[in-house]
Each structure stands twice: as C-alpha cells, then as structure tokens.
Amino acid sequence: MQLLIQAIKSQISVSEKDITIIENLFHKKSFRKGEHLLSAGEVCRYIIFIESGLVRYYLNNEETEQTHYFNQEGEFVCDYVSFLPQSPSNVNIQALEDTLVYRISADGIQQFYREVSNGERFGRVAIEQVFVNVMTQVISLYTDKPDNRYLKFLANYSGLAHRIPQYYIASYVGVKPPSLSRIRKRLASGR
Structure with a gap:
C-alpha cells in the first residue's frame, strides 16, 4: 500500500x-x-x-x-x-x-x-x-519503422526487456519474432 x-x-x-x-x-x-x-x-x-x-x-x-x-x-x-x-x-x-x-x-x-x-x-x-x-x-x-519502435520500446521499458518474452516484444514492435531478432542483430552491429 x-x-x-x-x-x-x-x-x-x-x-x-x-x-x-x-x-x-x-x-x-x-x-x-x-x-x-x-x-x-x-x-x-x-x-x-x-x-x-x-x-x-x-x-x-x-x-x-x-x-x-x-x-x-x-x-x-x-x-x-x-x-x-x-x-x-x-x-x-x-x-x-x-x-x-x-x-x-x-x-x-x-x-x-x-x-x-x-x-x-x-x-x-x-x-x-x-x-x-x-x-x-x-x-x-x-x-515509425520497426527499428525505431524497438528503440522506443527499449527507452520506455528499459528495465523490462529481460522480464518480457521476446514474442511479446515482437508483437509490440509490430513484427514477427524472427524479424525482431534481425533488428536486434542489426542494431547491435551498428548497421
């Protein structure tokens, strides 16, 4: 309370x-x-x-x-x-x-x-x-493009990414889980 x-x-x-x-x-x-x-x-x-x-x-x-x-x-x-x-x-x-x-x-x-x-x-x-x-x-x-929506997700929910299953994050971003994996790899490599 x-x-x-x-x-x-x-x-x-x-x-x-x-x-x-x-x-x-x-x-x-x-x-x-x-x-x-x-x-x-x-x-x-x-x-x-x-x-x-x-x-x-x-x-x-x-x-x-x-x-x-x-x-x-x-x-x-x-x-x-x-x-x-x-x-x-x-x-x-x-x-x-x-x-x-x-x-x-x-x-x-x-x-x-x-x-x-x-x-x-x-x-x-x-x-x-x-x-x-x-x-x-x-x-x-x-x-926003999916990459930007993912970055906004990380900004808005910074402490939650490890608590939320990836398929829910993908749904939030508006992509399928394999696409989210590609976005994450692309952002991690700086491309």
Whole structure:
C-alpha cells in the first residue's frame, strides 16, 4: 500500500485523513502469471495499481494477439475506454508474472474524487498521462519503422526487456519474432 500512497503523493498532497480514505477504498488482489485482470468482452470495473508484477495489454486480431502496452510496479492499469462508460472492453490485460495489485471500483473512484483533498486533480492528471501515452503510441504505429519502435520500446521499458518474452516484444514492435531478432542483430552491429 505504501507504493500506492507514494504514487498518489507524487501527484497531489494528501493528509492523514486522505490516506485513511485511500486505504479503505483500494483493495488488495493477487493474479497468477498468465491470469487476466481483464478479458475482452468484460466491462472494466476497476482502476488497478500494481504493487509488484508486470502486465501487458493486447488485442485479438484475426487469431493473432497484438501487444500494445506494458505496465509494471508503481503504475496504474485500466481500460478507460471501457471503465468510464462501463461498456464492454476490446482489450485484454494479462499478468506476465505473479502480480499483486490494489484496485478501486468505479463507485470508489467517484468517492475518492469527492472525499480526498485534490482527488479530482489527481484524476485529471492521471487521465492526461494516459491520453499522452496513447497518442504517442498511435503516432508511433503510423510513423515509425520497426527499428525505431524497438528503440522506443527499449527507452520506455528499459528495465523490462529481460522480464518480457521476446514474442511479446515482437508483437509490440509490430513484427514477427524472427524479424525482431534481425533488428536486434542489426542494431547491435551498428548497421
């Protein structure tokens, strides 16, 4: 819970009363490696904070999985496109490791906004960060070559490359695993 409190404190100031409210609104849950925090077709009912572990976001597209995002310790996880209107999700969110989270429901986040000092500001800042990340990703898909997408992956997820299977990294970059191997060899040789 301390990592969650620190993440919130990094965005807004919180009092002891606010911390008590936060501790009552967020609930601990564990997911085993391979388990889904959210499956396509379900409604995203929680905003999730990762205490420990790693997850990936992916879409099923014509019998292939397209990985488009990763989250790790100290980060929030949510399919806001499903969560905000409470409609079915197109996204799958899967634990890549045993993952311990704290999660808050849709009703709980509304209570957080009302009762925590600067709670609404926290929500606005969080959504702004999500928007920037999504737009950066979309632009990259349309403008970057696979080599550049791989370099951006390394820059954005520098500490995760050894924790993520190569076929998920290849999917994120938008290539097949053999192509990723060629990209890695080419970049390592400086060509």
